[in-house]
Amino acid sequence: MKLKRPTLSWWEKLxxxxxxxxxxxxxxxxxxKKVTLQYPEEKWTLPxxxxxxxxxxxxxxxxxxxxxCKLCQFICPPKAINxxxxxxxxxxxxxxxxxxxxxxxxxxxxxxxxxCPVEAIWLKDEYELADYDRTNLIFPKEKLLEMGRKPPYLPxxxxxxxxxx
Amino acid sequence: xxxxxxxxxxxLITIIVVIGIVMxxxxxxxxxxxxxxxxxxxxxxxxxxxPFGIFQPVADGLKFFFKEDVAPREAYKPLYLLAPLLxxxxxxxxxxxxPFGTSITIAGTSYPLAIAPNVNVGVIYLLAISSMGVYGIxxxxxxxxxxYSLMGxxxxxxxxxxxxxxxxxxxxxVVLWTGSFDFHKIVEAQQGGWPHLWFxxxxxxxxxxxxxxxxxxxxxLPFDLPESESELVxxxxxxxSGLRFAMFFMGEYANMIxxxxxxxxxxxGGWNLPFVNYAWFGPIWGGILxxxxxxxxxxxxxxxxxxxxxxxxxxxxxQLMNLGWKRLFPLAxxxxxxxxxxxxxxxxx
Numbered sequence: 001m002k003l004k005r006p007t008l009s010w011w012e013k014l015x016x017x018x019x020x021x022x023x024x025x026x027x028x029x030x031x032x033k034k035v036t037l038q039y040p041e042e043k044w045t046l047p048x049x050x051x052x053x054x055x056x057x058x059x060x061x062x063x064x065x066x067x068x069c070k071l072c073q074f075i076c077p078p079k080a081i082n083x084x085x086x087x088x089x090x091x092x093x094x095x096x097x098x099x100x101x102x103x104x105x106x107x108x109x110x111x112x113x114x115x116c117p118v119e120a121i122w123l124k125d126e127y128e129l130a131d132y133d134r135t136n137l138i139f140p141k142e143k144l145l146e147m148g149r150k151p152p153y154l155p156x157x158x159x160x161x162x163x164x165x
Numbered sequence: 166x167x168x169x170x171x172x173x174x175x176x177l178i179t180i181i182v183v184i185g186i187v188m189x190x191x192x193x194x195x196x197x198x199x200x201x202x203x204x205x206x207x208x209x210x211x212x213x214x215x216p217f218g219i220f221q222p223v224a225d226g227l228k229f230f231f232k233e234d235v236a237p238r239e240a241y242k243p244l245y246l247l248a249p250l251l252x253x254x255x256x257x258x259x260x261x262x263x264p265f266g267t268s269i270t271i272a273g274t275s276y277p278l279a280i281a282p283n284v285n286v287g288v289i290y291l292l293a294i295s296s297m298g299v300y301g302i303x304x305x306x307x308x309x310x311x312x313y314s315l316m317g318x319x320x321x322x323x324x325x326x327x328x329x330x331x332x333x334x335x336x337x338x339v340v341l342w343t344g345s346f347d348f349h350k351i352v353e354a355q356q357g358g359w360p361h362l363w364f365x366x367x368x369x370x371x372x373x374x375x376x377x378x379x380x381x382x383x384x385x386l387p388f389d390l391p392e393s394e395s396e397l398v399x400x401x402x403x404x405x406s407g408l409r410f411a412m413f414f415m416g417e418y419a420n421m422i423x424x425x426x427x428x429x430x431x432x433x434g435g436w437n438l439p440f441v442n443y444a445w446f447g448p449i450w451g452g453i454l455x456x457x458x459x460x461x462x463x464x465x466x467x468x469x470x471x472x473x474x475x476x477x478x479x480x481x482x483x484q485l486m487n488l489g490w491k492r493l494f495p496l497a498x499x500x501x502x503x504x505x506x507x508x509x510x511x512x513x514x
Contacts, residue, residue, distance in 0.1 A: 030204040
């Protein structure tokens with residue numbers, strides 16, 4: 001296809017008026033408000049449903065809700081989740097003796113949350129997980145539960161589910 | 166013998182001062198470039214090293230020192246190692262003839278504020294030396310043994326051929342007007358009322374042609390075809406690293422300062438301000454004030470350099486050639502004819 005070239009007027013052919021116009025525009029921007037966020041000092045206000053690191057949630061009985069069904073371990077695309085299940089006297093009969101998420105592998109996709117039948121794993125607002133040592137990035141169960149007890153909580157709940165409530 | 170020593174000592178002190186100012190200027194020009202570009206894009210620019218990032222040039226310089234100096238296997242070593250020096254060296258020695266103020270009189274002796282004052286071929290010297298800088302670019306591009314570098318060097322060569330003409334012809338009108346190649350005489354001619362006011366008014370066409378050509382001469386956007394990152398990786402200095410790259414970098418920015426000083430001297434009255442006579446401020450303060458005014462004007466010109474860079478996109482190669490030969494060249498000739506006719510009819514002012 002042949003493109004139709006716009007015919008320039010005498011004024012436009014001079015080229016300099018257009019250049020000056022452009023320079024005026026850039027000059028005005030010098031005094032405009034800057035958009036840069038000074039990250040370590042300033043931080044974003046996260047939206048309420050922000051999906052950061054997956055953490056473990058605590059049930060009404062004070063124990064982790066996880067029943068060690070290993071669906072999340074199975075679906076996890078980078079295989080970041082590792083569960084060692086065990087039997088328990090609680091009604092759920094099974095619990096994870098070990099539950100680790102390797103944040104060096106986790107891609108924050110949210111499949112674990114989607115697939116979990118008991119709402120035990122949930123993507124929360126933590127995103128500053130960097131470390132100088134990769135072994136520190138493998139979070140054990142206790143740490144994941146601790147992260148789960150901090151606000152914000154599940155949508156529609158203002159408090160964490162604690163023992164006796 | 167004793168008559169020569171004061172002059173030698175004066176020249177040495179001036180050289181130290183000028184090189185100090187220019188190298189600091191180059192360092193802070195890189196910071197200014199990054200800051201201004203950031204502001205024009207609604208960003209903040211470097212602000213981590215020291216307050217407002219004022220130590221950023223120091224950090225950058227140190228980084229260049231510790232980088233490895235790599236030479237590619239295909240490179241022709243002697244020229245490859247020489248080329249950066251050939252760019253930096255002319256960029257620095259051009260300051261020899263640039264006067265940056267009237268003069269400072271201490272104890273009855275007048276010390277002119279220039280390394281080599283009253284050189285009667287100052288303009289020609291500056292043109293000749295600043296054109297030598299392109300040899301560094303050419304040799305760097307050729308000796309790197311890299312196709313992109315070679316393309317950059319070729320572009321630099323043809324760009325210089327098309328723009329030296331514009332510079333020379335636009336400049337001739339000023340030289341015709343003043344009848345001298347001496348920068349001091351050219352600046353003196355820009356004192357007083359019309360038409361002796363700054364030459365930017367009487368020689369406006371010449372000023373436009375000269376400024377556009379100077380942008381090409383210093384390889385700045387919109388004419389940075391020898392570098393053009395988007396097409397040629399980094400053009401002629403693609404293969405360079407560490408201090409040798411820093412030399413190209415410093416050479417480029419030193420050239421910018423020379424070019425700005427050149428424009429200020431020829432068209433913006435050097436250190437002259439309208440209605441101000443530096444004799445009012447006494448022999449010492451008058452000289453210092455003239456120096457401050459001159460460097461302030463150069464700083465404004467440098468800002469324009471940066472400003473234009475972050476406003477305009479790069480010219481295509483054929484567009485640049487068209488502009489050089491079909492627009493600037495005839496305009497410069499027209500300017501020359503008009504000024505020459507004026508001088509013929511009215512006599513030299």
